[in-house]
Amino acid sequence: MSTETTTYNDKQLKLINHLQHMSSSTVCNAQIWKFNGFNIPVVQTMDEVRSLGLQGLPSYLKDEISNSVSFGPELLYTEFVQALTEINREHAASVLEAEEAEDRARNRLKSVTDMLKTPEIDWLVEDKIHRSGLFQIFGASYTGKTLLVLDLVMSWCAGLDRWQGYKLNNDGKPQEAVYVAAEGGAALSVHVDAWLKYHKDVDPSRLNGLVFLDGGEGHHMFLGIGKEQPEPEDGFMRLVREINEVDITPSLIVFDTQIDLAPGIDENSNTDMVGVLREVKRLGDSLGFMAIVVHHTGHDGNKARGASGMMGKCDVQAKLTNIGTGKAKLEWTKVKGRALPQDTISYHIQGYREIDGFDSEGAVCVPLSKLQQGIAEHVAARPSEDLQREVMNAISSGATSARAIADALGMNKDSAKLREALKWMQEATQIVKTGSGPKTAYSLSALSVAPSEY
Structure with a gap:
C-alpha cells in the first residue's frame, strides 16, 4: 500500500464536506472510495486515523506486528451516494452555466458563408413536421382530430415507415412519445385498441415507448400561464419527473386539447394564447421533442379558434375540414422553412360497421385515394336543392352576374355559401361561367336540369 498522503481535488473535497458528519457503518467500504477516485492513505497510528476521520477522510491503519492493514472510518452508503449524486448534478449545472455564458459572450452574427453552412431541417414527417418545436392541428368537431393525431403517434412509435402516405424518419425503429389526453378515458382507449x-x-411490444396521461382518470397537466396557477402535482415538471421514472426520452408529446393546457386563459387574447404556445414551443425546443397541440376551428371554420397571433408561434400548422359524413381532409397552412405544401391527407373514419370482421368499438383513419377524395369533396360541397333552384331561376330571369344573382337571392355578393354554390354548379355542368372580374357572367348550361332530377 502507498504511504503517500492523498491529494484531493475540489470535487472530492466538496464530497468530503458532505460526508464528514455522516454516521459510521460497514456499508461504504474501501472499494467504494477507490471507485470514486480516492487514493486512500496508509497511516501508522490510531491518532492519525482519528485525525483523518474528523475530516471525513478514510485511511488504512498498518499493524506493525502482523504487517496487515485495516480500513476506517466507514460511512453510510446511501448518504455517500446521495452526496455524490448532488455533486455530479451541481457539476453538470456549473458546466451548463459556463457553456451558456460562453454562448452569451460569443458574437451571434453570421456571414453569408456561415449561413450556407446552416444544417438542413431535421424532419419527423418528411417535409411536413419538424423533429422539435410546435405543431398545431385544428379542425371542427367530428373531423377526427384525436383519431388522426393518435394514428400519427402510434405509427411513429411503432416504427412504421409511413403515416397516411408520408415518410416517417424513424429508421424503422420504435420511438417514444407521451400523449396528454385531457378528456381521455374509454373514448381514447377504444381507439388505441382499434389501431392495434x-x-x-x-x-x-413495439409500442412500449408510448405512454398516456389519462384525463379520464382525473390526471392533468397544466402550464403555469394565466391567472390560475397550477398546483405542483399538476405542473409540467411533475410530468417530466414521471417521464424520467418510466425511463423514456419522448420525441413527441401531444397535448389534446390546447385549451386544457392553461385553465382560465382568454382564447381571444393574443397575450394569453401566444403565451401558451410560446411556452409549449420553448419546452419542445429545449427538451428536443415535437409538441403537438390539438385545437378547434373558429366560427368560420377556416382558422384556428381564438387569437390571431397563434399561427406565428407555430413551426407547423394544419387544418382539418369535413368532406362528407365520416370523411375529412388535412391541409397544411404553415410549414416553417418550406413553401406551403399543396398536397393533402384525406381519410375515412371507419369502425366495425365499415370494416368486415373488425372486432373493436373504436375507429381508425383509412386513407382515401385522390379519386375518392375528389368525389367526397364534390358531394360534400353540393348546395341544397333549394339553393340550386333559386340560382337557376335567378339566371333564367336575367341575373347573370354574381352581384345580380346575390341580390335576387337576398344574399351578400361575397357570401362564401353562394361562391361555393356557383363553383359547384359549374363543375356539375348546370351553369356556364364566361369572362372574369367585372365582366364575369353566368348562364344556364345546355345540359342543365332541375335540381331534383340531377
Missing part, C-alpha cells in the same frame, strides 16, 4: 387490431402486423 387494424394494424395486425404490428407487435404491441
Whole structure:
C-alpha cells in the first residue's frame, strides 16, 4: 500500500464536506472510495486515523506486528451516494452555466458563408413536421382530430415507415412519445385498441415507448400561464419527473386539447394564447421533442379558434375540414422553412360497421385515394336543392352576374355559401361561367336540369 498522503481535488473535497458528519457503518467500504477516485492513505497510528476521520477522510491503519492493514472510518452508503449524486448534478449545472455564458459572450452574427453552412431541417414527417418545436392541428368537431393525431403517434412509435402516405424518419425503429389526453378515458382507449387490431402486423411490444396521461382518470397537466396557477402535482415538471421514472426520452408529446393546457386563459387574447404556445414551443425546443397541440376551428371554420397571433408561434400548422359524413381532409397552412405544401391527407373514419370482421368499438383513419377524395369533396360541397333552384331561376330571369344573382337571392355578393354554390354548379355542368372580374357572367348550361332530377 502507498504511504503517500492523498491529494484531493475540489470535487472530492466538496464530497468530503458532505460526508464528514455522516454516521459510521460497514456499508461504504474501501472499494467504494477507490471507485470514486480516492487514493486512500496508509497511516501508522490510531491518532492519525482519528485525525483523518474528523475530516471525513478514510485511511488504512498498518499493524506493525502482523504487517496487515485495516480500513476506517466507514460511512453510510446511501448518504455517500446521495452526496455524490448532488455533486455530479451541481457539476453538470456549473458546466451548463459556463457553456451558456460562453454562448452569451460569443458574437451571434453570421456571414453569408456561415449561413450556407446552416444544417438542413431535421424532419419527423418528411417535409411536413419538424423533429422539435410546435405543431398545431385544428379542425371542427367530428373531423377526427384525436383519431388522426393518435394514428400519427402510434405509427411513429411503432416504427412504421409511413403515416397516411408520408415518410416517417424513424429508421424503422420504435420511438417514444407521451400523449396528454385531457378528456381521455374509454373514448381514447377504444381507439388505441382499434389501431392495434387494424394494424395486425404490428407487435404491441413495439409500442412500449408510448405512454398516456389519462384525463379520464382525473390526471392533468397544466402550464403555469394565466391567472390560475397550477398546483405542483399538476405542473409540467411533475410530468417530466414521471417521464424520467418510466425511463423514456419522448420525441413527441401531444397535448389534446390546447385549451386544457392553461385553465382560465382568454382564447381571444393574443397575450394569453401566444403565451401558451410560446411556452409549449420553448419546452419542445429545449427538451428536443415535437409538441403537438390539438385545437378547434373558429366560427368560420377556416382558422384556428381564438387569437390571431397563434399561427406565428407555430413551426407547423394544419387544418382539418369535413368532406362528407365520416370523411375529412388535412391541409397544411404553415410549414416553417418550406413553401406551403399543396398536397393533402384525406381519410375515412371507419369502425366495425365499415370494416368486415373488425372486432373493436373504436375507429381508425383509412386513407382515401385522390379519386375518392375528389368525389367526397364534390358531394360534400353540393348546395341544397333549394339553393340550386333559386340560382337557376335567378339566371333564367336575367341575373347573370354574381352581384345580380346575390341580390335576387337576398344574399351578400361575397357570401362564401353562394361562391361555393356557383363553383359547384359549374363543375356539375348546370351553369356556364364566361369572362372574369367585372365582366364575369353566368348562364344556364345546355345540359342543365332541375335540381331534383340531377
